[in-house]
Amino acid sequence: MINFQFVRTSVIKTALGLVSKDSKATFIAGGTNLVDLMKRGVTAPEKLIDINHLPLKQIELKNNVLHIGALVSNSALAENQLVKEKFPLLMLALKAGASAQLRNVATVGGNMMQRTRCGYFYDTTMPCNKRQPGSGCGAIGGYNRMHAIFGTSEFCIAVHPSDMCVGLVALDAQVVLASIKGERKINFIDFHRLAGTTPEKDNNLQKGELIVRLEIPINNLNKNFHYLKVRDRTSYAFALVSVAAALEINNNTISNARLAMGGVAHKPWRLQLVEEFLKGKPATTATFEEAAKLAMNGAKGFGENDFKLKLAPNTIIEALTLAKAKA
CATH class of the missing domain: 3.30.390.50 (CO dehydrogenase flavoprotein, C-terminal domain)
Structure with a gap:
């Protein structure tokens, strides 16, 4: 792990300004995946912007749409009464993920941003187009027991690891993203990407953007x-x-x-x-x-x-x- 700067802010605008000005800066919240990647040398940000104090921990119902702040922990979301009543499928998906200790720390936004657990991605001595574009995919022809069977390409056959995200895509959730230019909203199904020819790109989040909340419309699929x-x-x-x-x-x-x-x-x-x-x-x-x-x-x-x-x-x-x- 390289030396890095650590900056903390409680203002969304300040956080966005910091990351937009520095190409080697990244946000950190729970850090349950990012810290692992840094320890193994898979990623090496030179500046971490701690966003844990941003006002993004709300869970509230507005006009029949559930708003979930990006810094809500997985455990808090799973135990929320509105989620249990209106979106029990999401509750089950959340509780299936990781361990109780990790769910207490992991955030909704961080869960969406987590990267594959492919062994070739984590091993910096092995070829991996996701980690180093153009180096090859070690999993194709290698150890691929955990790997994809849908939407694969010759460049990557890794899988997305989240349980929460499977529940969210089934529930027609939307993602609200913020940048210094303002907010934009995209359908959850369009947030993550297939590997295609650019497996290094996990999602359609643009540089300088921050996940601020999820929105899930009320439905009749809770029985x-x-x-x-x-x-x-x-x-x-x-x-x-x-x-x-x-x-x-x-x-x-x-x-x-x-x-x-x-x-x-x-x-x-x-x-x-x-x-x-x-x-x-x-x-x-x-x-x-x-x-x-x-x-x-x-x-x-x-x-x-x-x-x-x-x-x-x-x-x-x-x-x-x-x-x-x-x-």
């Missing part, structure tokens, strides 16, 4: 829902495959559906075509099996992760079945 995470051990393990499923069911017919996956792509993987397929269909095992088959269109394994081609559809079927069972 039949489930977040299913398949992993190697019960606690503190990243997903092999995860599924966020929420259904609106009337007289055993699905009138609305949300479905997203984690552990399978470079970004949270929303299954919008499958959602459309489910609408108007009976909430039966046969329907869920057809949906799972449709969800796997375009999936591709890379050897050691071929088992995901079977695990993924089975996880979808199980998540939908468990969502239906809630009443």
